[in-house]
Amino acid sequence: MEIDQLPDGDLFTHQRLRAGEQAAAEALLGANGKNLSDPIPTVEDKWQLLPAFLRVKGLVKQHIDSFNYFIEVDIKKIVKANELVTSDIDPRFYLKYTGIRVGRPERTDADAANRMITPHECRLRDLTYSAPVVVDIEYTRGKSRVIRKGVPIGRMPIMLRSSHCVLTGSNDEEMARMHECPLDPGGYFIVRGTEKVILVQEQMSKNRIIVNTDTKGFINAGVLSSTQELKSNTY
Template identity: 30%
Template sequence: RRRRRLRQLDKFGEMDESGYSLDQSAVEYGDFLDVNVADEEEGDDAEITAGEAWLVIEAYFAENGLVRLQLESFDDFMDIGIQEVVSDLGVIQEKSSKQYEHGIAGDTYQNIIEFGQIYSAKKAMFTEPDQGMAITMYPHEARLRGITYSCQILVDVRSRRLVMDAATGVFVPVEPDEPDETGKMQPKWEEKRVFLGWVPVMVKSARCALHELDDQHLTELNECIYDQGGYFVINGTEKVLLAQERMSNNNVYCFQRKAGDKCSWVCEVRSQLDKSAAVSSMVMKMFRKPTRGAAEGNHIRVQVPHIQGDIPIVILFRALGAVSDREILARIVYDFEDTAMMARFSPSLMESILIQSDLAALD
């Protein structure tokens, strides 16, 4: 069977948002696109040519632009990310010290605070000092005024105050409990929606006033029709967040070291319970086989947070509760008939032979 060449893909001949034709791009990339070559054979094993690859790339960027990743990341942060950070806070309990007054023994209070739903303004706005009302703001206006292009963030907060009973030493509610519809007593909470702060808005994001406006409206607002956004306006100055690539969390990464290094393998894992929680890193080192005259080798040591230096892996297991050699081997070797694995881990057991209890390992 035969297939038609790229010149016949009329659906890619449309104009993109900037007025740039993909057919024109095929001409400009003439060194890569040979649109006059005879038909090629079609099949699953047909090789993708450079011309076909460039056409797909052009079609992708014509639809998505160059900064779509930045815009989608910011929208995800506003819609989901902020709420996740607030939800991870949980319940905040704050205990105040006694407040003494002249001739009066002060009371000890405890405040319980819970954060709920996050609300953000649909569009960036600012408040006129003389009007006292919030109005929609555009990026060009923020540049001229030297202010930050941002929107408001609100949060539902409910709080409850307890006071310590001097006789029993137990905290009791300041406001008595109230019955619900079924007659069951429920704690009385003070609920209100409070202002949390201002968050800069990324230009051309979903909360930007320029979102999905056509060229005519952009021109009327003194905005460039070729501006794809993806940046912030901070105090009137355009600022860009640089994207960074890093290793994903909760995965084990193993690296083989070069010859001559004291370690043959190094493994690293960065653990994170929740997206907003702190990252805890652990590095495991497997040392090389002992050479002639060497006193040790082939043993495994680890680096854990808040402890300086390398820790033998067996001591770490015993500190965590796996005391006997059999318990440790069951978590590493799995098959006790695997003599090669058992022999490979033997130096680590011999290194920690003097530490035989969890208390000794913790010391």
């Protein structure tokens, strides 16, 4: 995620979080008499960074940050890039998306008195922990221009502990009231009552020149060329 892609409010929050993470890392390393700018001479010293990384970043923070960026920034960019729909038959007709928002998780029952839903209830009732997606649109009807706000277009699964999750910001007492474990890091979805997680896979970059050093110290370059028809390695 590049900082210059974030809006002003998100940029301030991002910088504040980065500063907090750096301060926490410095505190952890300072206990051993080390600093973040110190060189790391041995493999044993590098392994000492792992507990500090897990305590500062955790195992799922990259998933949560990525999902938050998608529903708060990326989805708006996608709609902005495809905001105008025109008609080939009647050039006077158009439909324009002027905004999009992802709501909070809620029940879909028509007669529900309390609209808020928790992940625990979704697990018990085989439901999807999701939130409505609404858009603001502008279109023509005859010779008049019509503007509508908050038109629902679908639902989106919400990642647990993300910015739109009901668990975010809850203390231990509130978590217990919702039958959730305070130690649960989140970073996964609940789809039809089943917990789903996105697995991260590491693959060699395709169609890019990779420069590295072999076991004998020689520098070599290689590229994995890939198309729909064939794949080839060149060194």
